[in-house]
């Protein structure tokens with residue numbers, strides 16, 4: 669996992685991801701995501717960033733598709749995490765009967 673706070677600040681779709689992932693979380697992780705949405709990722713302390721990384725990014729945000737190795741857009745990460753880590757293209761291809 670090579671996400672960095674600074675890079676994510678500027679990436680499109682991150683906010684969309686945060687809103688979507690929030691409903692799947694509770695406890696400390698949900699609190700961290702709520703803060704990120706309200707005050708931005710830059711407001712997270714190192715400790716909060718660590719929680720975010722291990723409890724949010726790790727389980728819900730695969731970086732690259734396990735099929736084609738392309739970067740998975742933020743809007744698709746949760747779906748990909750739920751389906752073998754595949755991007756939408758590979759998911760369709762893999763679902764297609766031969």
Ligand SMILES: [Zn+2]
Pocket residue numbers: 733734735736737738754755756757758759
């Ligand atoms: Zn793919």
